[in-house]
Amino acid sequence: MPNNSERLTLNAELSPKVIFGPIHSRRFGKSLGVDLSPGKKQCNFDCLYCELDPAKTMDAYDDVVSVEEVTTALKLALKEHDDIDFITLTANGEPTLYPYLSELIDEINAFKGTTKTLILSNAAKIDDPKIQEALLKLDEVKLSLDCATQKCLRKLDRSHTGIDIENIKAGMLDFKSKYNGPLVIEILIVKNLNDSEEEIAKLNEYLLKLQPIRIDIGTIDRPPAFDVKPLSYEDLHHIAHLFDPSLPVYIASRKKVESKPSSYSDEEILQTLSKRPLSPEDIVILFDDESQKRLERLIKEDKINSIETNGVKFYKKA
Numbered sequence: 001m002p003n004n005s006e007r008l009t010l011n012a013e014l015s016p017k018v019i020f021g022p023i024h025s026r027r028f029g030k031s032l033g034v035d036l037s038p039g040k041k042q043c044n045f046d047c048l049y050c051e052l053d054p055a056k057t058m059d060a061y062d063d064v065v066s067v068e069e070v071t072t073a074l075k076l077a078l079k080e081h082d083d084i085d086f087i088t089l090t091a092n093g094e095p096t097l098y099p100y101l102s103e104l105i106d107e108i109n110a111f112k113g114t115t116k117t118l119i120l121s122n123a124a125k126i127d128d129p130k131i132q133e134a135l136l137k138l139d140e141v142k143l144s145l146d147c148a149t150q151k152c153l154r155k156l157d158r159s160h161t162g163i164d165i166e167n168i169k170a171g172m173l174d175f176k177s178k179y180n181g182p183l184v185i186e187i188l189i190v191k192n193l194n195d196s197e198e199e200i201a202k203l204n205e206y207l208l209k210l211q212p213i214r215i216d217i218g219t220i221d222r223p224p225a226f227d228v229k230p231l232s233y234e235d236l237h238h239i240a241h242l243f244d245p246s247l248p249v250y251i252a253s254r255k256k257v258e259s260k261p262s263s264y265s266d267e268e269i270l271q272t273l274s275k276r277p278l279s280p281e282d283i284v285i286l287f288d289d290e291s292q293k294r295l296e297r298l299i300k301e302d303k304i305n306s307i308e309t310n311g312v313k314f315y316k317k318a
């Protein structure tokens with residue numbers, strides 16, 4: 001499931017179809033992407049914000065690459081790049097619809113060495129025991145959860161018939177109870193579709209039960225096929241504050257910043273960070289230069305701590 005924040009770019013010189021990258025990111029280091037549906041979009045959602053052209057939803061791939069094709073291309077790419085930190089399973093669509101997912105992960109695990117594996121999934125099949133069994137073999141799992149209600153799921157993610165948000169939520173809880181690796185949740189927020197206080201309150205209630213290692217909230221970064229609108233950074237910041245302060249919410253989209261950095265006194269910095277930890281990227285947007293210097297001093301005075309959740313740093317009041 002390619003998404004706005006982590007879409008990998010195709011390097012045609014490597015493997016023509018199945019392998020993307022490598023790309024560099026602060027979070028994942030150097031990563032290679034594996035596209036399990038290189039031929040066309042195959043997805044059980046048809047999200048309004050999808051960067052791919054709209055397509056009829058499906059519950060099984062009808063265009064399938066073989067495990068051998070994927071592993072051959074991946075081995076070749078790993079040979080060419082011997083310093084890959086992450087192998088990311090994704091698709092032009094939804095990677096958990098790939099019929100040989102479990103078998104493929106076994107094969108990759110047999111030769112990947114210390115390179116870590118990650119999947120980006122829309123979570124629609126997380127209640128399926130076979131999918132859970134496959135995902136349990138990965139080093140890291142990132143699942144999308146744009147909505148807490150069926151109405152929102154149908155409207156925004158335009159899910160395939162039979163997909164039920166309550167089954168997704170129950171499946172995630174079940175998976176989390178068995179999984180030892182980091183489970184990250186991604187929420188893509190679209191103006192007037194899933195940004196209401198009611199929808200966020202329901203997501204918050206559920207995420208307090210799930211307790212993922214991190215919640216990335218983002219918005220549309222590139223023009224989608226449909227006329228749906230992104231949120232500004234300030235809107236996302238407001239939404240982050242609607243979640244319980246104990247939840248590690250990270251604002252992953254920072255393209256549409258409308259306001260200028262402001263001046264914060266010591267007291268205001270401490271008060272702000274006591275309500276919600278902020279990432280260094282948030283600090284740069286919100287705090288002017290003087291306030292950033294004040295923050296540095298408060299860190300030295302041990303009035304502010306930094307914590308790290310799964311590779312992302314946050315500052316919080318000590």
Ligand code: SF4
Pocket residue numbers: 001002003043044045046047049050051052092093094122
């Ligand atoms: S889950 Fe949504 S965004 Fe991802 S590929 Fe499917 S339709 Fe596109």
